[in-house]
Every structure is written in structure tokens, then in C-alpha cells.
Amino acid sequence: MSSGPEQQHGPTPVARAPRHVAVVGAGMVGLATAWFLQEAGVHVTVYERDRVGAGASWGNAGWLTPGLTAPLPEPAVLRYGLRAVLSSRSPVYVPLRADRQLVRFLASFVAHSTARRWRRGMAAYVPLNERALEAFDVLAAGGVAAPTRRAGSFLACFGGERDARGLLTELEQIRAAGQKVDFHLVTGWRARALDPALTDRVNAVIQLHGQRYLDPPGFVRSLAEAVRVRGGEIVEGVDVVDVLPRAGGVSVVAGNGERQQHDVVVLATGALLGELATRFGVRQPVQAGRGYSFSVPVRQMPRGPLYFPKQRVACTPLGDRLRVAGMMEFRRPGDPLDPRRITAIVEAVRPLLTGVDLDERRDEWVGSRPCTPDGLPLIGATAAPGVFVAGGHGMWGIALGPLTGQLLAQAVLKGETPPELAPFDPLRT
Numbered sequence: 001m002s003s004g005p006e007q008q009h010g011p012t013p014v015a016r017a018p019r020h021v022a023v024v025g026a027g028m029v030g031l032a033t034a035w036f037l038q039e040a041g042v043h044v045t046v047y048e049r050d051r052v053g054a055g056a057s058w059g060n061a062g063w064l065t066p067g068l069t070a071p072l073p074e075p076a077v078l079r080y081g082l083r084a085v086l087s088s089r090s091p092v093y094v095p096l097r098a099d100r101q102l103v104r105f106l107a108s109f110v111a112h113s114t115a116r117r118w119r120r121g122m123a124a125y126v127p128l129n130e131r132a133l134e135a136f137d138v139l140a141a142g143g144v145a146a147p148t149r150r151a152g153s154f155l156a157c158f159g160g161e162r163d164a165r166g167l168l169t170e171l172e173q174i175r176a177a178g179q180k181v182d183f184h185l186v187t188g189w190r191a192r193a194l195d196p197a198l199t200d201r202v203n204a205v206i207q208l209h210g211q212r213y214l215d216p217p218g219f220v221r222s223l224a225e226a227v228r229v230r231g232g233e234i235v236e237g238v239d240v241v242d243v244l245p246r247a248g249g250v251s252v253v254a255g256n257g258e259r260q261q262h263d264v265v266v267l268a269t270g271a272l273l274g275e276l277a278t279r280f281g282v283r284q285p286v287q288a289g290r291g292y293s294f295s296v297p298v299r300q301m302p303r304g305p306l307y308f309p310k311q312r313v314a315c316t317p318l319g320d321r322l323r324v325a326g327m328m329e330f331r332r333p334g335d336p337l338d339p340r341r342i343t344a345i346v347e348a349v350r351p352l353l354t355g356v357d358l359d360e361r362r363d364e365w366v367g368s369r370p371c372t373p374d375g376l377p378l379i380g381a382t383a384a385p386g387v388f389v390a391g392g393h394g395m396w397g398i399a400l401g402p403l404t405g406q407l408l409a410q411a412v413l414k415g416e417t418p419p420e421l422a423p424f425d426p427l428r429t
């Protein structure tokens with residue numbers, strides 16, 4: 001097995017427009033990239049070590065909320081950080097025995113949690129957020145059958161008006177950065193009246209307008225189906241262990257030693273991005289920010305997604321059940337599901353929801369958000385010719401996955417980075 005390519009300075013464009021591209025990872029980002037490459041007539045092969053949507057793209061909350069899509073490191077996160085080390089029931093959890101890689105990630109994450117850096121990151125997100133929903137419409141028009149749903153009502157719920165101030169300030173800052181976001185505060189009984197699932201412990205609600213949501217498993221399945229129908233191959237159960245850039249192409253090496261040659265490879269391996277990408281000059285660590293979810297039956301389905309910012313819990317109507325998701329646990333992606341986190345989510349929302357049977361849980365799940373220390377994804381060319389990466393979207397890889405695929409496909413095909421992607425250069429330090 002090779003030790004990787006010689007280090008070069010800056011991305012090197014591939015010599016001719018690629019005709020056959022390998023995508024490693026069949027999550028939202030990899031599948032969307034494959035689909036948009038197919039738009040230009042490229043033949044794609046998607047390699048997936050497990051099965052379609054086996055990673056974070058399965059059990060997430062499915063929110064398509066440009067109004068909330070912002071960098072994760074921000075000054076308020078530091079307060080959670082302190083509490084986190086002290087309590088395993090906190091919505092943000094860092095194990096006391098952190099390894100060296102996690103310590104490095106956290107130190108850099110904390111360094112990025114300043115107002116100035118947040119504003120810079122937000123300015124980078126705005127041009128993506130503006131186009132994020134359009135990219136879903138392109139997929140729909142091109143035959144991806146699973147729908148996105150307009151959230152007639154998207155409610156961020158609080159015990160009282162004072163608790164709502166933090167999010168109101170953040171939304172003002174998001175707006176000040178140039179992001180269109182339409183919201184208003186409702187208090188008292190009027191707040192509760194916005195949704196029958198809210199108890200009298202909810203006394204203030206911020207209502208966000210113009211957001212959407214989707215059913216994550218249904219959507220990734222449908223996207224994979226669309227890729228197949230257009231002639232793409234999705235090879236499940238193949239662990240890619242190496243990628244070898246060579247003159248005239250890139251070889252993808254599977255765990256069983258088999259090699260396949262492609263013109264270009266796109267690494268879209270979620271929280272495991274570093275395993276294959278580091279040797280190609282991608283220095284930003286990608287850390288698993290693990291989240292949990294489960295689904296429960298409801299007497300009457302909420303009218304749209306419900307968000308409990310203080311508890312950091314997201315609820316999304318999925319068919320006839322409500323998906324409840326939350327937690328940010330900085331641990332290794334492969335660690336087993338910790339039932340204490342599920343209990344912590346249940347106990348956090350029990351007083352706030354009515355008509356929801358939190359004890360009839362199904363589909364208990366843990367998955368890894370691919371988090372970068374500066375809160376920005378890694379999208380574009382690496383230092384090796386023909387090797388690209390797409391990932392590190394943290395909390396927002398579902399909302400931004402399709403647009404990422406659309407923009408990255410342009411970069412792959414034209415050999416130059418679209419201007420919107422400049423802040424997400426995977427080679428940034």
C-alpha cells in the first residue's frame with residue numbers, strides 16, 4: 001500500500017474533464033455530489049463501507065433551516081463546554097479521558113469561539129444558505145422523488161421570554177451578517193396555542209418562517225435510487241482503505257485489496273474524513289460530534305418541527321411518528337450507543353411536550369456529526385491531483401449537502417473552485 005502522493009503546493013487541476021468519478025461515502029453529501037456529477041454526463045461509482053445512509057445522514061433531525069445555519073463555535077458554546085465536563089447529562093458532553101486528537105480539536109474549537117471569528121464564518125455561510133433550498137428543488141425537478149416539506153410552523157420553544165433572548169440575539173446577528181431570516185416572538189398562552197403538543201411550561205416561542213424539513217432516511221434512499229436510475233453504481237459493503245493518485249487517474253483500494261482506477265475521487269466520508277484525507281494536505285481535524293435520536297408515537301402530530309434550544313433538542317414530524325434528536329457528544333464515532341444520553345433527552349423534554357409517548361421509543365440511534373474546529377465544511381480540491389473532499393458540515397450537512405454537491409461538481413469538472421467555496425478550502429490551516 002502506498003504512503004501517499006508527494007506533497008504539493010495548492011490544488012492541481014486534472015488534465016482533462018473527468019468521465020469516471022469515484023465518490024467514497026454514501027451519505028447526503030456523497031450521494032448529492034454523485035447526482036450533480038451525473039447531470040454533466042459523468043459516470044459515477046459510489047463506494048460505501050456499510051449501506052446507503054449508514055452515517056449521520058440517517059437519524060438526524062432533517063431540518064432545512066437556512067435561518068439557523070451558522071458556525072458551531074460561538075462565544076455561548078464556551079459556557080456549555082464547562083458544564084459539559086462536569087455532567088454526563090449535559091446536552092454537550094466531553095468525556096474526561098479525552099485523547100490527544102480530541103484535545104487538539106477542542107483547543108482549536110475554543111480558539112474559534114469568538115464573536116469576530118463567528119462573524120467571519122457566518123459571512124462565508126450566507127451565500128450557501130441563500131441557495132441551499134434551491135439545490136433541493138433542482139434534485140426534485142431532476143427526479144428525486146422524496147419531498148421536502150415547507151414548515152408551515154417552525155417553533156423554537158422556551159420556558160419564558162428571558163430564556164428566548166439568546167436565540168433572538170443570535171438571529172439578529174445572523175440577519176446582520178446578511179442572511180434573510182424572518183422570525184417573531186410570541187409569549188404567554190398565545191405561544192402554547194401555536195402547537196397542541198406544548199405544555200404550560202412553554203411560555204415563549206420564536207416562530208421562524210420560510211424553513212423546510214425532510215424525512216432523512218426516505219430522502220437519502222430516494223437520492224441513492226435516483227443515482228442508480230441514471231446509471232450510477234453504488235457499491236455497498238466496500239471499505240475504501242487507500243486512495244492512490246497516479247498519472248492519468250486515481251486508484252481506489254478496497255479492504256480486500258482490489259483496486260479500481262477512476263479519473264477523479266471525491267472523499268465524502270463524514271466524521272471519518274481525516275482517515276483518508278489527511279495525507280492529501282487536509283490539516284483541519286474532523287471530529288465526531290455524536291448525536292442521538294429516536295421516534296415516538298403522538299396523539300396529534302405537531303404542525304411542524306419543534307426546537308428546544310435550552311435543552312438542545314430537536315423534534316421533527318416523520319410520517320406518523322415524531323423524531324426526537326439531540327446531544328453533542330465529542331467521542332469516537334464507533335463507540336456504542338450510550339443509553340444515558342437517550343434518557344437525558346427524554347427527561348429534558350418530558351415536561352415540555354404533551355400527547356407524546358416518550359416511553360414508546362423506536363429506532364434509537366447514535367450518529368456522528370462531522371465537526372471541524374472552525375465550524376466550516378471542507379469542500380474542494382486537495383493537494384493531490386484528482387482528489388477532492390466534501391464534508392465536515394457539522395450540524396448542517398443535510399441542509400447544505402445538495403448545494404455542496406452542486407458546487408463541488410463544478411469544481412471537479414472545470415478544475416476551478418467556484419467563488420462561494422473559497423472560504424471552505426480543505427487546505428486551509
Ligand SMILES: Cc1cc2nc3c(=O)[nH]c(=O)nc-3n(C[C@H](O)[C@H](O)[C@H](O)COP(=O)(O)OP(=O)(O)OC[C@H]3O[C@@H](n4cnc5c(N)ncnc54)[C@H](O)[C@@H]3O)c2cc1C
Pocket residue numbers: 024025026027028029030047048049050051052053054055056057058059060061062063064238239240241268269270271272289290291292293325326367368369370390391392393394395396397398399400
Ligand atoms: C442528532 C443529529 C441531528 C442532526 N440534525 C440535522 C439537521 O436537522 N439538519 C442538517 O442539515 N444536519 C443535521 N445533522 C448533521 C447531518 O446529519 C450531517 O452533517 C450529515 O449527515 C453529514 O453527511 P455526510 O454525507 O458528510 O456524512 P455521513 O452521512 O456520515 O456519510 C458518510 C458515509 O461515508 C461512509 N464511509 C466512511 N468511511 C468510509 C470508507 N473508508 N470507505 C467507504 N465508506 C466510508 C460511512 O459509512 C457513511 O455512510 C444532524 C446530525 C445529528 C447527529
